Amino acid sequence: MINENSTLRQMARESLKGKWNIVVPTFLVYFIIVGVIEYLGEQAPILNVLTIIVSGPIVLGISIFSLNIARNKDAKIEQLFEGFRNFGTSILAYVLMVLFIILWTILLIIPGIIAAISYSMTFFIIAEDETIGAYDALKKSKEMMNGHKWKFFCLGFSFFGWFLLSIFTLGIGLLWLAPYVNVSYVKFYDDIKEVNASK
16 A cells, blocks of 8 residues: 555654664764765866765665664664675666766756656665666666656655755754655655555
8 A cells, every 4th residue: 555645754753763863973974975075076076986986885875774764673873884885786876877867857857857756766776685786776766666756756845845944954954854854765665665566
């Protein structure tokens, strides 16, 4: 059964309850790493390679952490770096995803948004299955999202007001909002995975 987005958000809040002491520091480290590599890339274009090398594993790491939080499993800040254990797949998945989204965006903005939504489950898939290849993970994400893209878009848009409020806190509120969004996305992922498995 597909849960309403409001139910998914409620489930996310329940999973986050009592875990903010590990969630906030982990996302703080995540934001610092992302910020540093983006800053270095802007200062010296040649360091954009560093962005590619680090982004894939770090996104996979935060996906692993978010999965554990959402499923009430043991979550540790070190899981942020577990993506480096699947170094090649995470980098290739990141590069392919960015490339496909850019190519679709060149055509029009809306196809680019649809592509981003279609591939949004990729790193959750890799986090669960270390043996899957990058292209297969993207393909599986696209297949999983068939018939669910609008619902995912609405789920993401439902956080827009919270995002605006976070801006007024000079971005500090994002340390609470980002985990809330990520764990809600995991709940969405688990939902559609179950639906696809029953087909």
